[in-house]
Amino acid sequence: MTLLALMRNEWRAVWATPIIGLTVFGGVLFYFFLYPLPYVKQVPRDQPVVVVNLDGSQLSRRLERMVDATPQVKLACRAHSIEAARDIFIREKLAGILVIPEHFYRDLLLGRRPTLSYAGDASYFLVFSTVLEGLAGAGSTLAAEAKINRMLVSGQALPLAAERHSALELNLRSVFNPTAGYVNYVAPAIFVVILHQTLVLGLGILGGLENEARRDGERAYRQEAASLKLLVVRTGLFTAIYWPLCMFYLGFGFQFYAIPRHADFLELNMVILPFLLGAACFGTCLGLLLPRRELAGPIVMFSSMPLVFGSGFIWPLEAIPAPISAIIQYIPVIPAIRMFLGLNQMGGDFGMLLPVWKQMWLCVALYGVLAWVLLRMEKQR
Amino acid sequence: MKPSSTHLLRREVDDLVGDPWLLSLVTWVPLLLAFTMWWIFSQGIATELPVGVVDLDKSRTSRALVRHFEASPSLKMDDTFLAVPQAISALKAGHIYGLVILPRGLEEQTLRGRPPRVTVFSNGQFLLTQKVINAAVLQAQGTYTATVETVWNLASVTPVLDGALSAALPVANQTVPLFNAAKNYTQFLVSAILPAIWQMMMGIGPILSLSAVHRKHTLSGWLGGTPVRALLAKMVFLTALFWLHGLFSLTVMYGGLGWPMHGDWSLLLVAQLMTAWASTGAACLIFLLTRDAARSISIAVVLVASALAFMGVTFPVSDMPLAARIWRSLIPICHYIEIQISQANYGAPVEMAIPQLAALGLLLLPGLVALALAPRFAGPGRARSGEAAA
Known part of the structure; x- marks a missing residue:
């Protein structure tokens, strides 16, 4: 199958399935309003x-x-x-x-x-x-x-x-979130989680759907295309779809909720690339493993909880048991949260965050290879 | 021919055991998730948070002050920074959560009786750690100034120690954290996370169960000639199963983990039963209306995944906007959690739970609507009678 035909097929598969479009665009838009909603007053008063x-x-x-x-x-x-x-x-x-x-x-x-x-x-x-x-x-x-x-x-x-009147004058300053507002605290990390989870969910549904079709005896283009080509096209397509959505969250979204932004535009995009590629490879793996499309939702939902609370922005990393942080480090969203918060919220230096950025690429490599192996295995069956 | 109750019950058990995904959802998945969440927070109290110090004075006084900070179990002082810019970039990179800057001339000013100005930066992006650090810093400042001023006052105001102390700190204060004396984070958050996991399971389980029978026999075939009985059997079975889960989590929290429970157990059990039925009923209704596994799961996920954020445990309900309060009123667990907290923590009188019980009462309706709608989706009892024959 030529690259062009494969791209056309992927494009059609995504748009022909309303539930994927609904998950990706509907989910990203709806959650944008839903998750910060309880906290819009920022601080409890009176x-x-x-x-x-x-x-x-x-x-x-x-x-x-x-x-x-x-x-x-x-x-x-x-x-x-x-x-x-x-x-x-x-x-x-x-x-x-x-x-x-x-x-x-x-x-x-x-x-x-x-x-x-x-x-x-x-x-x-x-x-x-x-x-x-x-x-x-x-x-x-x-x-x-x-x-x-x-x-x-x-x-x-x-x-x-x-x-x-006091032997010591204490000048206590809150930095990076001067008002100690709750939206400023929750939204930047939760947005990264939403982008990651809806992307993975979309790919999980797509993969599950193909597996259902295959069981029914239909021969899908996934089996015909070369593994590497398919992987590149699929992750490329979702990365391309999610790039503007990332921009929407990190640009308009932060503006809308008046969240400070410190990152350099170019550096931010250098983080978006491995983030989306890693999530897309991870989602592709999930999709290959799921027998049915409806199973992607519960898996993604249940996994969100340890990811959110284990990522270190709520409960300090120092207090999280080492085995848990060692495992979740390899889910693309975890280094991504650290990277986005470090650059955009805390105005960190890219050089100092380089190890985290490398870890993001490690996730891309890890799930890229895994997805490729799974695709090859599927073909040999 | 009416299927007997035992037959319907056996059919439900077979459905559950026959679907590995559904079986996982109600067994090891919530158990593993609950354990993981408990483990994440098992330390209970955030301690030894890395905080940087830049000591520009390098005097006896500045070192004494650093020792006051070091004495706090919440802080771990890192004094390896030589200059402010270096420490600021560590703060920005997230290596330290806070930064204490001790100015030049600190000792000299203190000796002359002019209070030096010590600047402390704390990272507001990590709100919880920031609150812990600020509290520890304020406490350290309190003990430090009390020591220094008492010495001053002994020299200048009064030679009596009590008098000197009272001149330094004219008002003493005492803080009492009610209902969670140790300010234990595990007890605070995990007691809300477990119900949130329970709610997720209850929102998804019935849909997986119905979609499994839909796949095997088609919904209309499965509902057969006695659709209300068939659906009622499933709802009763799942409600009972979920109720057991709820009871188990209460036993673990207030028995196994030994968190205090001051309230009325029977009220909690009634509230759990209502929550289980409300969730099962709503999930069944969603499936009946869409008759599509993927779509109904998506709707259920949107509702139940947000439960924890809307419970009002992390952020008070009274400060949520109207839209958020409307949204949370649709989620059964958000009403249940208020009963659980007021019973377990406050030992509140039973009649305090009436508003929440009334709300849960209203949420029992979707289940009844699902039962009322069931005959509409029933077809000829082909598949079911075939199964009965087998």
Whole structure:
């Protein structure tokens, strides 16, 4: 079969199967909106907390107002005891509890170090850290004020007291995601996963479909074409289809969700090439192994979970058991996530990321050879 | 001739055992996946996160400060960087998650009582590690300043240690992580991931099962003369099977792994039964409407694969936009997980679960619709009676 005829056949096979077009274009477009959807507000705000004010002084009421004024939390209600607060907390589904102890104001004046207690619902980690940020932020502002006041009382000048209230000024900066937004955190990696998984799924469906046809006795062009030629045409076609889709995600998509982009255009394309080739070879292998097309969906879906959580952008690589990271390193999406995040989100230097890039090409080689061997074996049968 | 219940049950068992893919889906696949996910998070707490230090002061004070950072189990300080640019590129390459820059003149300023400004960069692209690092850095700063200022105050304000400490830190604070005291990530996330895997299995299983009979006997032939009974048998069988899976995962979480369970077991079991029926019913309805394995699987995958993101465990439901809340209300497990958390973690009163139970109640309907539609797709009982004869 000539190269041209093969290309025509592949092109027709892809477009003649609505489910492939639906998976590739429909999936890529729909998931583009679906997966960032829960997080579009970026950070949780105004988490409701209940306050137990056992002090009732002017100062403690000021603390209440300061807490309420933070963007992270709002005072939903008051309780008279810790037990009552606990009940309200569960009944009203609140996020935190602030306890101001008895004689808070008096103890502060007397220098007895009163203790403020902050409780948050650690069933939801993001909510917990948000609540803590709000409560502890307000608390430490109050403490700093108290300290400055005391220094003023002991005779220091205000500017000096304001400057000297802490032995160390900490300038804590969030880099690469300055607002610590959740879309900025999730979307860049999830987009790479979506592109990879829909590509693999599309090829899995195509391969499964051919296998079904073959079982029914139809002779498909896959068996007639030379193995290497078929592999090149098939992976080339899907790479060509996905290149604009990558551009859509990394360009328009990032713009749409206001996600920072730092990568150089040329370097980004140098990453897209091995990413798409690797995914296409991987998908071709999957397609050759599946007896029926509908099995591709569940396999791709189940595999997404360890891939997302094992890739290192949620749970640190240092904490992931070595055997798991050793295995998933050879799925093209894993080095791709590191590469895309490193270049585009963190503005990393291509030279320093070179080992990861080589690993992407290793995936291309690995699955390219495997697909070729599988195609040859199929022909000999 | 009406097929007997035992016959229908046997047929279901045969269907399950006869299809290796379906059998895998309800046996080793979820088990392996659940184990893998548990293993990934088994460390529970992120520790020893690499953080770079550039010490431009190289004094006793700066080294003391680095030791305060080193004392935190969350951090692993890497002080091999000689200059800021070198450390920044390591941060960009992801070799370190954070960077502490100790300025020149740190010791001198501290001795003169002028607070030096220490800059800490933390990588916000890795939100979880960033939160761990920030908390550790703030804590280290707290202990460091308390030590330094107490010494200052002993010299200048009061010779009494308590007084000096209170002048340094006038307010003490105490943080209480409720319902997950150790802030264990395994307990937090895996208790949501297991139900998410369960939901995936329940969304796919019925479709694989129906498509297997469709392939063998055609759907109409399989539904035969008693379509409602045939479909009901499959739905009841699969619901019961999935219920067992749910029970098993609860046993593992709250028995085997020993996570606290403060609530009502019977309520959890009822909620699981409803979730299993709702998922089975919806999957069957999707298959009946498309009568095509690939298409119905695609629809089911779109719904169930997104379950974890929409559960509201990683990001609060109250901060999701309306469209996201509508989408999640279609997924049975999103209602179930709220019951599981409020029961297991809070030990909340049973009546708190009424809204979720009501939502699950509504989601029982697709299954009933599927049963009502079954006769439409039934044909002459050719294939089924042939099977009964054999």
